[in-house]
Amino acid sequence: MIANFYLFKDSFQYKEGLTTDDLEEKIKKFSVDYEYIREYENDNVFIQDSVYDAYIFPNITVVDLMYDIKYKQKFDRDTLEFLRLIVEKSADTDLSNEEIIDLLPTHSQEEIFGVLCFQEIENIEQKYLVYDKNDWLSFHRYFLALYPIDNLFFISExxxxxxxxxxxxxxxxxxxxxxxxxxxxxxxxxxxxxxxxxxxxxxxxxxxxxxxxxxxxxxxxxxxxxxxxxxxxxxxxxxxxxxxxxxxxxxxxxxxxxxxxxxxxxxxxxxxxxxxxxxxxxxxxxxxxxxxxxx
Structure with a gap:
């Protein structure tokens, strides 16, 4: 069973009240969970090109934070590297939000779809949203219950x-x-x-x-x-x-x-x-x- 996860531009948009420390902590935690997910060879992560243009902090886009040298003075360098790895290790997709959302309910025992969330996303059923490792476990358990396939596959999963x-x-x-x-x-x-x-x-x-x-x-x-x-x-x-x-x-x-x-x-x-x-x-x-x- 192949799992395809998508990173939306909307998920990286700045949320009111987010501080520099909050952002650094969120990136670090998300990076840890992201690496955990990528350990599993049947899980793919795709990212929209538009993520680069998302304003992750006031007047700062994702691409600014990743590559503009002036932000190395304002943000922890490890944090910037974590963000760069998240983006660069994900495969590109040209699918729009609507096309990805339309994919979610088309799951089968061969292929399932979800959304990796850096920030909160609205108007998508919770069962398809993965914010952290625990959500990832719940996501896979849900689909394993729907598609147990056979006894050997089930126990191995x-x-x-x-x-x-x-x-x-x-x-x-x-x-x-x-x-x-x-x-x-x-x-x-x-x-x-x-x-x-x-x-x-x-x-x-x-x-x-x-x-x-x-x-x-x-x-x-x-x-x-x-x-x-x-x-x-x-x-x-x-x-x-x-x-x-x-x-x-x-x-x-x-x-x-x-x-x-x-x-x-x-x-x-x-x-x-x-x-x-x-x-x-x-x-x-x-x-x-x-x-x-x-x-």
Missing amino acids: CEKYFPALCFHSNNKLSIKSILDDFSIEIIRHLSELNDKFKTIRSEDTHLPNAIIVFSSTCNINVSLEGDASRRNDLTFDFETEDGKLEPVYCEPHTKINSHNNKGNTNYFQHRIYFHEGKNHIQKGNILIGHIGEHL
Whole structure:
């Protein structure tokens, strides 16, 4: 799946009240996120030629800030270099705003479209707008839910877009039977685990209490396994930092009850079995042992 992102002239236009320090900080942060996005070979970034003429600060255009030597005295030199790299590393496009906006809803499993935003852009649906790394993750998760393609592709993409999770290789097979019908709910559960579980857990040293809070906060049914005899069924080997395999009991599990077809009211017993993570395994990430039918 190819992702094409566009940089608009409008996104670089000066916003009232922006100070020199604010601008420098925004450029630095945007540069970091931009470089993160460009690490992924299937993500392309295009820029309109008109961006050069955008007034990024009062009476200062983007091209002025990039190349006019007099601004090296007023702005941090690293900031100017960051801006230059953002612009010069992006491929040129002659598409107008209207043409790019018209492209956004034409997504498919082969190609998706979004807008990289330096400053706020109005009149475009939020799901297509990427302001930072977190928005980029949300963007890709949204389209992965729509276009899971197949089990192998899905898990390989999850490994990119859920950086706080580690997926056991077992998931490539276990997810196959439920993926087509439950991709949207699977992505929702994984997103909540990735984005919120560790924070909630850090505020409560008692795991059962943390699970109750997580369930309530995220509107996800989460339980601990009540049958000790099933421990072996819920134990998966994960590689430690020194290369050894360690069995991990993935006792907590989320219950996947919502079908992609919202009109389907059948009851389902699909699960995501996980462990909150161990410091010596996969940098302490949450360990996903099984996504699939009830074990």
